[in-house]
Amino acid sequence: MMEGLVKVSIDINGKKYTDDVEPRLLLVDFIRDIARLKGTHIGCDTTSCGACTILIDGMSVKSCTMFAVEADGRKIQTVESLATDDKLHPLQEAFWEHHALQCGYCTPGMLMSSTFLLSRNSDPTEEEIREGIAGNICRCTGYINIIKAVKDAAGKINAGKETE
Amino acid sequence: MPQKAELVVEKAPETTAAFKYMGTPVKVAEDLIPLQGKGQYLDDVEIPGTLYMAYTLSPYGHAKIKKIDTSKCLELPGVHYVLTGEELKANMDPYMQIAPPPSGNLKDYPLAVDKVRYYGEPVAAVVASNAYIAEDAAELVDVEYEPLPVVTDAEDALKEGSPVLHDSVGNNLVWRGVWDLGDAEKALKEADYVVEDTVKTHRYAAVPLETSGVLATYDQSVDTITVYSVNQMPMFSLPIICGALRMPPSKFRMILPPNVGGAFGGKIINFTHITVVAYLSKLLKAPVKYVENRSENIMSGTHNNERIFHVKLAVRKDGRVTGAYMKAVDNCGAYPRYEPAGAVIWAQVVPGIYDVQNVYVDFSQATTNKGPTGPVRGYSRIQHNFMWERMMNRVAQKLNMDPAEVRRLNLIKAEQMPYEGPSRTIYDGGDYHKAFDTLLDTIEYGKWREKQKEARKQGKLIGIGLSAVIDSGANNFAQVKIINPHFPASGSMEVGLVMIDQFGTLVARTGTTDQGQSHATTFGQIVSEVFNTGPENVVFQQGFDSISNVWAAFSGAYASRSAVMAGTALYYAAIRLKEKVLTIAAHALGELESDLEAKDAAVVSMKTDKKLPLGDIATLAWLDVNKLPEDMEPGLVSYAVYKPDFTYNMPDEKKRVNNTLTYSYAIHGTVVEVDPETYEMKILKHGVVSDPGFMINPLVVEGQEMGATLHGISAALMENLEYDEDGILLTSNFWDYLVAGAKHMPDIDMKTIVTRSTSSVLGVRGVGEGGGGPIGSIVNAVEDALQPLGIKLLSSNLSANELYSKANKK
Amino acid sequence: MKFEGSREVNTSAQAVWDFLTNPNNMAECLPDAKSHEVVDDKTIKAQLKVGVGFIKEVFDSTISYSEVTPDSKDMKIKIDAKAKANTATINIDVHVDGADSAAKLQWTVDAVMAGRLASIGQRYISKVSDKVIEQAFECMMSKLAP
Structure with a gap:
């Protein structure tokens, strides 16, 4: 091991990625450059924009606020985990239905924040959705279609649960 | 290219009912890519062995560079190279200037030479083995500065004795021009009232969520630099870069990745980054990558034009405005990199949305110690529209009239359409009164005026504001000749290519570059319409590559041109290709072309019901070519270049020209409540009624209008690039430079009324920039709310802080 | 950015002046100095740690005296400070006057x-x-009038 490097092992979307990294390596760079999952984006350097939002052990986190070493041994979900077997997640379906994205750069972060929101609150009000994505900046859509999409997805997920 | 000598294309049918694929809110297929994290944006492009670049930035607003010591920087392990302005100056020419001398003598390089002129200006470029080391190393470049006096205000910059930014120019004037249209002086003389005021627009930025970036690599085997960038007008920027680097454009391959994370005008003057990274990649014979960090993007990634207007309006007793006389001074920032184009682009909307034929404008633009300006969504028209909307309220105040009445009285009438403005802009149809009345209904204008009366009795501050704006689209480059008659461009054009591959799939390409405007789906709908076949049979590949894509020198996505320009080019190309397909099918089926029609990925006979799939026709055209009609050129490729006729194509001696092809319009109405203690502003209602012309995909068009509304709200209430007296930018990151989030965006009541454009082939108007509609309605609403306190507002940006101190100064 | 301040101290103006004009005394009173070196009777070099909010920087600083006028007890102190990506130039005008046991220092x-x-x-x-x-x-002050 090179001097000063730290061995880090992170489970991302069910797959384990292990590497020797500098202690100052940001988690977002681990995800993008070492795990080579490019769906997680970088939009600022002040943890303001939310483009890099992921889930760590189910909690939403801006992956630029954390060092990779802090995520050692933990489980991470990124946008790439949402669709399974080519079937879109209900949030992805709803974002598509409502044209809740234009350039798509904020979308992965928006989806992860929304996933977290729905995991805590299965039937959020419009106000709660706005609160839930308050840390994610979108410069294209004006948010309205995103809010509609999250509301719609929540309804569909709940309807699905009832019929089960 | 197989094409017929003459092409007669009728304008598309008048009603949407005639269309099957165009005019419907088709879900956007390309949305599925970023939704699953599968998009490829610039920073996702990887080339093995890539080195990373970071800039050393100026900590001063204005300072002489006395010495640059790179020794400490070069000692850091992993550092490959440090580039300074001195080296660049020896190896490149300064960028071409649009303005003629003396301001055309200005020397602009991508790294500061001899002195820095704005806070955050790149001074050195450091190349290292990874991005972390590059950032560290950039801070180790030791620059010795001698601070110089700073000027940040454009009017101050034009005063005698002001600090001068560019010694080669001699003063700070970039360009001055006078428009003397109709007879404004006479109008003022004969007016019942002269309404006079000063209006200011503030500085903000485009800030797309993805910043600018460049990846360049030099390929020795073909002596070509390949550049991946996010430039919005790649083929227009190319000669600017190649001219400076003294190399032919054909030795420079421009690529845009399939996804670009928004632009809003802010990805045009990033040609400076492209120049530096391209230079370094050739010098070091290695791929070099640079991605702006957010601060760099805010400091120098395109600011909009700050402008101050001193206006006099000639007004009749009844509220009719008969003339306008104004002096406007524009703040260009440190370097004119697309400027002074902004000094003529406002003239797309000389009378705003109003019927005013006597307009006098004395326009100047000055360099100052602030970041460079350039196109930002609504480029240069936002300012002019805002001025009109503030002045219309002043007229209402002067005459004690309802601001809605004043506007309605002055709006251009439907029967005047198409309307020729005083500078020969041709407003291409529309019913402004209908839109205006629809807006008043939408926001329940009358009801809110009643509520306002009640609220005031209870000490509540509620205000209602209106704003009616023109949002011009698809520019005519000839307007730049007003600034410099030798500027080598006029008109506009775009290219469409439609082909059918060996298996019968329709393939479409054009030179516009998508940054989130859903081009693939929209353009697919056009090709689908012509071939009467579902979008699943049409492939439109996103991204751009100058060696494999079709392009015109004007290619790109800017100035709200894509649907109008590329849409038309593709429509023509598809029609040409369909003619050939029908000819081949007629020959193969032994029928008359006039009995055949294209339908569902095939050609069918209306007479015999015989059917020939496009796949079979493709086999004939590409492979079994001896079966083609005699003398027919094999292949199924069609190409069309669309060059619109602007009617008044070139500016005359009075600077009159039709600046753009289409003029969409939007009416905004805002109801706000201002907290009487904290002066926080809350939007209670916001309505928009716009007329985008025929909508190829209403889902997409409405999305663009909504985005433009967000930008306006954010600009009026939040975004502000604030400099101190030393030229230090105080809002250089997302902590201080606040952009609207989900909690700031009110519900928007949005409606469209559709009248076809009388100038564009498909009846569409360029949309998406929005003309800054919400800025005017918000500022007017807040001033209306504060009317009991007698507070007058000046600027296009409002903060509770500022209102509080205004209220407490009294 | 300009600002001013003053302090009264119950010692003589001369004592304050003598203390102030001796760089060895001043060097001991530099706040958050990581190191310092008195170069001559008019110059101090020091590494000063300055924090604004959570941003902390170490500035390589040169502190120099000029226009030292014993008659009127006026002097100028100039601080040139430089750190990565930051520079500061601070000019301080100092004046001492007041009665025997009630000196007044103004800056x-x-x-x-x-x-x-x-x-x-x-x-x-x-x-x-x-x-x-x-x-x-x-x-x-605390060293002058403990």
Whole structure:
């Protein structure tokens, strides 16, 4: 091991990625450059924009606020985990239905924040959705279609649960 | 290219009912890519062995560079190279200037030479083995500065004795021009009232969520630099870069990745980054990558034009405005990199949305110690529209009239359409009164005026504001000749290519570059319409590559041109290709072309019901070519270049020209409540009624209008690039430079009324920039709310802080 | 950015003046100095650690005296400070007067900051500079009149 490097092992979307990294390596760079999952984006350097939002052990986190070493041994979900077997997640379906994205750069972060929101609150009000994505900046859509999409997805997920 | 000598294309049918694929809110297929994290944006492009670049930035607003010591920087392990302005100056020419001398003598390089002129200006470029080391190393470049006096205000910059930014120019004037249209002086003389005021627009930025970036690599085997960038007008920027680097454009391959994370005008003057990274990649014979960090993007990634207007309006007793006389001074920032184009682009909307034929404008633009300006969504028209909307309220105040009445009285009438403005802009149809009345209904204008009366009795501050704006689209480059008659461009054009591959799939390409405007789906709908076949049979590949894509020198996505320009080019190309397909099918089926029609990925006979799939026709055209009609050129490729006729194509001696092809319009109405203690502003209602012309995909068009509304709200209430007296930018990151989030965006009541454009082939108007509609309605609403306190507002940006101190100064 | 301040101390004006004009004394009173070196009777070099909010920087600083006028007890102190991506130039005019056991020290400060700290922390800088300068003079007072 090179001097000063730290061995880090992170489970991302069910797959384990292990590497020797500098202690100052940001988690977002681990995800993008070492795990080579490019769906997680970088939009600022002040943890303001939310483009890099992921889930760590189910909690939403801006992956630029954390060092990779802090995520050692933990489980991470990124946008790439949402669709399974080519079937879109209900949030992805709803974002598509409502044209809740234009350039798509904020979308992965928006989806992860929304996933977290729905995991805590299965039937959020419009106000709660706005609160839930308050840390994610979108410069294209004006948010309205995103809010509609999250509301719609929540309804569909709940309807699905009832019929089960 | 197989094409017929003459092409007669009728304008598309008048009603949407005639269309099957165009005019419907088709879900956007390309949305599925970023939704699953599968998009490829610039920073996702990887080339093995890539080195990373970071800039050393100026900590001063204005300072002489006395010495640059790179020794400490070069000692850091992993550092490959440090580039300074001195080296660049020896190896490149300064960028071409649009303005003629003396301001055309200005020397602009991508790294500061001899002195820095704005806070955050790149001074050195450091190349290292990874991005972390590059950032560290950039801070180790030791620059010795001698601070110089700073000027940040454009009017101050034009005063005698002001600090001068560019010694080669001699003063700070970039360009001055006078428009003397109709007879404004006479109008003022004969007016019942002269309404006079000063209006200011503030500085903000485009800030797309993805910043600018460049990846360049030099390929020795073909002596070509390949550049991946996010430039919005790649083929227009190319000669600017190649001219400076003294190399032919054909030795420079421009690529845009399939996804670009928004632009809003802010990805045009990033040609400076492209120049530096391209230079370094050739010098070091290695791929070099640079991605702006957010601060760099805010400091120098395109600011909009700050402008101050001193206006006099000639007004009749009844509220009719008969003339306008104004002096406007524009703040260009440190370097004119697309400027002074902004000094003529406002003239797309000389009378705003109003019927005013006597307009006098004395326009100047000055360099100052602030970041460079350039196109930002609504480029240069936002300012002019805002001025009109503030002045219309002043007229209402002067005459004690309802601001809605004043506007309605002055709006251009439907029967005047198409309307020729005083500078020969041709407003291409529309019913402004209908839109205006629809807006008043939408926001329940009358009801809110009643509520306002009640609220005031209870000490509540509620205000209602209106704003009616023109949002011009698809520019005519000839307007730049007003600034410099030798500027080598006029008109506009775009290219469409439609082909059918060996298996019968329709393939479409054009030179516009998508940054989130859903081009693939929209353009697919056009090709689908012509071939009467579902979008699943049409492939439109996103991204751009100058060696494999079709392009015109004007290619790109800017100035709200894509649907109008590329849409038309593709429509023509598809029609040409369909003619050939029908000819081949007629020959193969032994029928008359006039009995055949294209339908569902095939050609069918209306007479015999015989059917020939496009796949079979493709086999004939590409492979079994001896079966083609005699003398027919094999292949199924069609190409069309669309060059619109602007009617008044070139500016005359009075600077009159039709600046753009289409003029969409939007009416905004805002109801706000201002907290009487904290002066926080809350939007209670916001309505928009716009007329985008025929909508190829209403889902997409409405999305663009909504985005433009967000930008306006954010600009009026939040975004502000604030400099101190030393030229230090105080809002250089997302902590201080606040952009609207989900909690700031009110519900928007949005409606469209559709009248076809009388100038564009498909009846569409360029949309998406929005003309800054919400800025005017918000500022007017807040001033209306504060009317009991007698507070007058000046600027296009409002903060509770500022209102509080205004209220407490009294 | 300009600001001013003053302090009274129950010792003689001459004592304050003598203390102030001796760089060895002043060097001991530099707040948050990581190191310092008295170069000559008019110059101190020091590494000063300054924090604005959570941004902390170590400035390589040169502190120099000029226009030292014993008759009127006026002097100028100039601080040139440089750190990665930040520079500061601070000019302080110092004047001492007052009665025997009630000296008065007055200062006016003109500070020019450039760089990232200036951009991010502008709203706090005057407070921080004020505090740093107060600390220096406070230290001096305590040594003069313990």
